[in-house]
Amino acid sequence: MGMTITEKILAAHCGKKEVVPGELIMADIDLALANDVTAPLAIKEFEKSGAQTVFDKDKIALVPDHFTPNKDINSAEQAKILRDFAKKHNITHYFEIGEMGVEHALLPEKGIVLPGDLVIGADSHTCTYGALGAFATGVGSTDIAACYLTGKAWFKVPESMKFIVNGKKKPFVYGKDIILYIIGKIGVDGALYRAMEFCGDTIRSLSMDSRFSICNMAIEAGGKNGIIEPDETTLNYVKQRAKRDFKIYKSDSDAKYVDIIEIDMSSVEPQVAFPHLPENTKPVSEATHITIDQVVIGSCTNGRIEDMRIAAKVLKGKKVAPYVRLIVIPATQEVYKQCLNEGLAEVFIEAGAALSTPTCGPCLGGHMGILAKGERALATTNRNFVGRMGHPESEVYLCNPAVAAASAVLGRIGSPQEIGVKEEVL
Amino acid sequence: MILTGKAWKYGDDINTDLIIPARYLNTSDPVELAKHCMEDEDPDFTKKISKGDFIVAGKNFGCGSSREHAPISIKYAGVSAVIAKSFARIFYRNAFNMGLLILECNEADEIKTGDEIYVDTEKGEIKNITQNKIYKILPVPDFMEQLLSKGGLMEYMKDLKKA
Ligand code: SF4
Numbered sequence: 001m002g003m004t005i006t007e008k009i010l011a012a013h014c015g016k017k018e019v020v021p022g023e024l025i026m027a028d029i030d031l032a033l034a035n036d037v038t039a040p041l042a043i044k045e046f047e048k049s050g051a052q053t054v055f056d057k058d059k060i061a062l063v064p065d066h067f068t069p070n071k072d073i074n075s076a077e078q079a080k081i082l083r084d085f086a087k088k089h090n091i092t093h094y095f096e097i098g099e100m101g102v103e104h105a106l107l108p109e110k111g112i113v114l115p116g117d118l119v120i121g122a123d124s125h126t127c128t129y130g131a132l133g134a135f136a137t138g139v140g141s142t143d144i145a146a147c148y149l150t151g152k153a154w155f156k157v158p159e160s161m162k163f164i165v166n167g168k169k170k171p172f173v174y175g176k177d178i179i180l181y182i183i184g185k186i187g188v189d190g191a192l193y194r195a196m197e198f199c200g201d202t203i204r205s206l207s208m209d210s211r212f213s214i215c216n217m218a219i220e221a222g223g224k225n226g227i228i229e230p231d232e233t234t235l236n237y238v239k240q241r242a243k244r245d246f247k248i249y250k251s252d253s254d255a256k257y258v259d260i261i262e263i264d265m266s267s268v269e270p271q272v273a274f275p276h277l278p279e280n281t282k283p284v285s286e287a288t289h290i291t292i293d294q295v296v297i298g299s300c301t302n303g304r305i306e307d308m309r310i311a312a313k314v315l316k317g318k319k320v321a322p323y324v325r326l327i328v329i330p331a332t333q334e335v336y337k338q339c340l341n342e343g344l345a346e347v348f349i350e351a352g353a354a355l356s357t358p359t360c361g362p363c364l365g366g367h368m369g370i371l372a373k374g375e376r377a378l379a380t381t382n383r384n385f386v387g388r389m390g391h392p393e394s395e396v397y398l399c400n401p402a403v404a405a406a407s408a409v410l411g412r413i414g415s416p417q418e419i420g421v422k423e424e425v426l
Numbered sequence: 427m428i429l430t431g432k433a434w435k436y437g438d439d440i441n442t443d444l445i446i447p448a449r450y451l452n453t454s455d456p457v458e459l460a461k462h463c464m465e466d467e468d469p470d471f472t473k474k475i476s477k478g479d480f481i482v483a484g485k486n487f488g489c490g491s492s493r494e495h496a497p498i499s500i501k502y503a504g505v506s507a508v509i510a511k512s513f514a515r516i517f518y519r520n521a522f523n524m525g526l527l528i529l530e531c532n533e534a535d536e537i538k539t540g541d542e543i544y545v546d547t548e549k550g551e552i553k554n555i556t557q558n559k560i561y562k563i564l565p566v567p568d569f570m571e572q573l574l575s576k577g578g579l580m581e582y583m584k585d586l587k588k589a
Contacts, residue, residue, distance in 0.1 A: 024567070139492060140524070150587050189486040189512070192486065193515050222486060224515055364451075365447065
């Protein structure tokens with residue numbers, strides 16, 4: 001019987017020829033990721049077990065990105081736990097401030113995750129790496145501790161859903177809009193426990209950065225993983241970065257899917273998700289009455305170089321509206337450097353934006369842009385839950401970087417066309 | 427196992443930011459986390475509940491982030507089990523891994539805040555004493571039973587490593 005790309009990767013990592021949905025497996029892990037919020041718990045559990053050595057110092061990634069540069073004393077203590085552990089076990093992929101970036105932008109950029117890998121991360125957006133044709137999924141801290149001990153994790157093989165995305169996109173429509181549109185259609189538990197496989201001409205035409213945005217938000221539909229078969233675009237991205245071998249998997253033509261959903265993007269506008277769930281999506285033209293206090297451009301969803309270029313193109317020569325705060329956060333040091341080299345940083349600063357060092361910051365209401373009671377933000381992040389960016393009575397709307405940039409200028413939600421930016425950016 | 431307590435009822439899609447807001451994640455101290463359990467959904471939650479009470483919810487409980495701080499804060503707040511129509515997958519996994527009892531029940535919607543609940547895990551039954559009704563708990567997969575009986579994932583994996 002045919003297998004999906006997800007099933008093939010899982011089978012290869014538990015030494016089986018074939019796995020079927022529902023089957024429980026114990027699989028070998030290529031990379032176990034944790035951050036400054038989740039690693040301290042994992043490290044505590046690992047140390048409680050009495051173990052002296054980790055399973056493989058090259059297969060552990062520790063990224064202090066959430067409350068860093070340390071927000072307060074507690075955060076400093078948490079980050080120190082990672083640093084001490086990394087030193088003690090000589091962990092290869094530990095990233096100190098200055099090198100650190102938002103984990104899900106950083107690891108692919110550094111070539112640490114590659115096609116065919118099986119990755120677990122104590123962070124729900126670990127599913128981002130599916131854009132490379134890897135199986136990657138979020139787990140808890142105890143799973144990470146158990147993996148430090150044994151190099152293994154347990155999985156229930158998920159059923160797969162196939163999303164065939166076709167049609168020429170309208171201007172200012174990106175990967176972010178495709179995934180928001182899909183979540184709007186199927187709901188926040190529409191893919192619960194399942195693999196979401198994205199294919200079709202529109203997906204093929206997307207840059208890697210847009211593909212990362214799509215797989216990043218698979219979890220917002222309840223998905224176990226998001227995945228895109230590698231192609232030329234993937235290989236071009238990976239070849240410059242890989243320092244080890246990797247394997248390309250593709251779904252068989254007779255692979256089984258529990259659901260096949262066709263999406264036609266040709267008439268889909270840029271999407272805005274209204275509070276307080278990512279499924280509350282509307283076209284941007286139906287959101288133009290919403291005034292805003294803050295705009296955030298960044299995060300593991302949309303903090304990559306393509307996003308910075310899109311935002312800068314929209315903002316060039318414009319000014320942020322009075323009393324609106326625009327915060328731009330390149331996701332990694334590399335993206336930050338590119339912003340400087342390409343003159344994007346200057347565009348942001350001229351427009352009146354605060355340009356920050358890489359951090360998760362306001363995305364999870366950590367620091368660097370917290371909302372007061374009753375305030376409203378528009379963000380390129382991935383969650384608009386109650387209190388996500390600050391006070392429980394504040395609101396978050398989600399969108400792509402072009403809409404975010406245009407809205408910062410307008411002082412309300414709106415499209416780039418409304419401020420005279422007409423051309424497709426990339 | 428027999429458990430008794432009062433039900434505290436919430437809706438669908440209760441996410442981990444509601445269970446334990448990220449502003450408290452700069453610590454992993456269970457006692458500290460327990461103080462803020464359910465704070466953004468129900469600010470008085472920790473004041474209202476008594477030890478052994480149940481959280482009851484609709485579909486997709488625990489969606490959102492992977493933070494194990496969520497089941498930890500619930501457990502240390504004194505909640506004996508979460509009863510819901512369905513659980514988000516990372517939350518489900520975390521609960522079994524770290525030892526918070528969670529029960530899937532199709533009729534969870536019928537339970538109301540204040541109902542007296544009696545759970546018999548062996549029988550796979552939830553008795554709603556107030557409403558005089560009995561609901562079925564969906565069976566726990568074998569592997570999960572093994573995790574529970576070993577006392578969580580770490581103990582299970584230690585044995586696996588020895589083998
Ligand atoms: S940017 Fe936001 S969603 Fe991404 S890892 Fe950081 S906190 Fe999580």
